[in-house]
Amino acid sequence: xxxxxxxxxxxxxxxxxxxxxxxxxxxxxxxxxxxxxxxxxxxxxxxxxxxxxxxxxxxxxxxxxxxxxxxxxxxxxxxxxxxxxxxxxxxxxxxxxxxxxxxxxxxxxxxxxxxxxxxxxxxxxxxxxxxxxxxxxxxxxxxxxxxxxxxxxxxxxxxxxxxxxxxxxxxxxxxxxxxxxxxxxxxxx
Amino acid sequence: xxxxxxxxxxxxxxxxxxxxxxxxxxxxxxxxxxxxxxxxxxxxxxxxxxxxxxxxxxxxxxxxxxxxxxxxxxxxxxxxxxxxxxxxxxxxxxxxxxxxxxxxxxxxxxxxxxxxxxxxxxxxxxxxxxxxxxxxxxxxxxxxxxxxxxxxxxxxxxxxxxxxxxxxxxxxxxxxxxxxxxxxxxxxx
Numbered sequence: 473x474x475x476x477x478x479x480x481x482x483x484x485x486x487x488x489x490x491x492x493x494x495x496x497x498x499x500x501x502x503x504x505x506x507x508x509x510x511x512x513x514x515x516x517x518x519x520x521x522x523x524x525x526x527x528x529x530x531x532x533x534x535x536x537x538x539x540x541x542x543x544x545x546x547x548x549x550x551x552x553x554x555x556x557x558x559x560x561x562x563x564x565x566x567x568x569x570x571x572x573x574x575x576x577x578x579x580x581x582x583x584x585x586x587x588x589x590x591x592x593x594x595x596x597x598x599x600x601x602x603x604x605x606x607x608x609x610x611x612x613x614x615x616x617x618x619x620x621x622x623x624x625x626x627x628x629x630x631x632x633x634x635x636x637x638x639x640x641x642x643x644x645x646x647x648x649x650x651x652x653x654x655x656x657x658x659x660x661x
Numbered sequence: 662x663x664x665x666x667x668x669x670x671x672x673x674x675x676x677x678x679x680x681x682x683x684x685x686x687x688x689x690x691x692x693x694x695x696x697x698x699x700x701x702x703x704x705x706x707x708x709x710x711x712x713x714x715x716x717x718x719x720x721x722x723x724x725x726x727x728x729x730x731x732x733x734x735x736x737x738x739x740x741x742x743x744x745x746x747x748x749x750x751x752x753x754x755x756x757x758x759x760x761x762x763x764x765x766x767x768x769x770x771x772x773x774x775x776x777x778x779x780x781x782x783x784x785x786x787x788x789x790x791x792x793x794x795x796x797x798x799x800x801x802x803x804x805x806x807x808x809x810x811x812x813x814x815x816x817x818x819x820x821x822x823x824x825x826x827x828x829x830x831x832x833x834x835x836x837x838x839x840x841x842x843x844x845x846x847x848x849x850x
Contacts, residue, residue, distance in 0.1 A: 484801065484825065484841070485815030486675045497822060602807070612673065616825035616843055618791070620818040626674030629809040633686060636673065636805035638837060648827060650841055652673070654805055 474519060474588040476577060478601055479611035480625055487622035488595055498615050501646040510645040511541065518542050519587025520580040524597035525550040533558035540564060542590065545583040547576045549597055573600040599628050610636065610654040613645070663708060663777035665766060667790055668800035669814055670838075676811035677784055687804050690835040699834040700730065707731050708776025709769040713786035714739040722747035729753060731779065734772040736765045738786055762789040788817050799825060799843040802834070
């Protein structure tokens with residue numbers, strides 16, 4: 473059985489984009505990042521992907537089948553599926569899930585089989601997963617910048633602490649990043 | 662000439678205490694921490710300390726002379742000096758600074774000579790230093806917990822980004838901590 477992995481890149485002050493909505497300062501190493509062993513390993517281990525509607529819409533939906541790094545079933549959490557179903561291929565399919573994050577993660581786990589489910593933000597999907605205790609592992613890359621504003625990653629989690637367990641030996645994928653890896657000790661499990 | 666060092670311990674979600682004001686979950690390694698080589702080195706390198714009024718009041722002022730790890734001149738940023746001057750010794754003296762953070766840091770630098778100025782929070786003093794561009798180095802220890810609320814460390818910084826430069830090779834003082842070290846590239850310098 474694989475793990476459900478929440479992964480995000482944030483500034484040291486906890487933002488996943490800047491006050492203007494740009495992520496440029498968080499990905500100065502964008503080109504380098506796509507060539508890393510860490511990404512290749514994530515791709516090998518990922519059996520299904522969950523993403524929020526906003527994250528889905530950041531790319532051209534019809535381009536995923538050709539260009540998306542994770543060629544795996546994708547579950548998009550949304551209130552309203554798009555009228556035209558995006559292009560798929562043998563490995564990459566789209567399922568639009570309208571009945572909540574628990575359902576999206578459950579469907580993704582079934583599709584992933586023994587492999588991992590990778591949750592690709594945005595912030596709201598990320599927070600819903602944490603609140604509902606659906607994730608096993610937290611992978612946070614910290615970038616060397618204070619953005620001072622923007623979209624906060626860790627918010628709306630409730631005020632009961634969530635204990636984490638540091639996973640040692642995480643290698644930084646590129647020199648500017650600091651890779652933090654934690655096992656999530658669930659509140660209610 | 663030494664550096665001005667801002668150091669704090671925070672939860673992964675950026676809080677320096679929990680919603681009830683407790684720091685207990687951020688210092689499960691408190692006893693271990695006082696014996697680390699990192700603290701011994703910080704003590705050797707620190708020529709003066711700046712602290713906010715609240716941080717100062719967290720201990721018994723008359724106990725600093727006997728028990729405080731940094732036996733050095735201490736500059737307390739406050740609106741109102743205490744009516745009774747706390748006990749001092751040959752190395753540890755108190756100066757209550759009422760004319761702002763720039764003045765407190767300037768006086769601490771003069772007292773520190775070739776050694777470092779260590780800024781001991783709280784959050785407000787920390788934020789004032791960052792906003793005013795007074796610090797050279799940021800030392801953040803991240804603890805494996807999401808507190809969900811409490812006092813945020815990185816807030817009120819303005820919305821101009823502050824670029825940092827990762828300082829490599831930081832050793833974690835205790836296994837649960839992740840020590841992040843950055844040089845601060847000033848906005849206005």
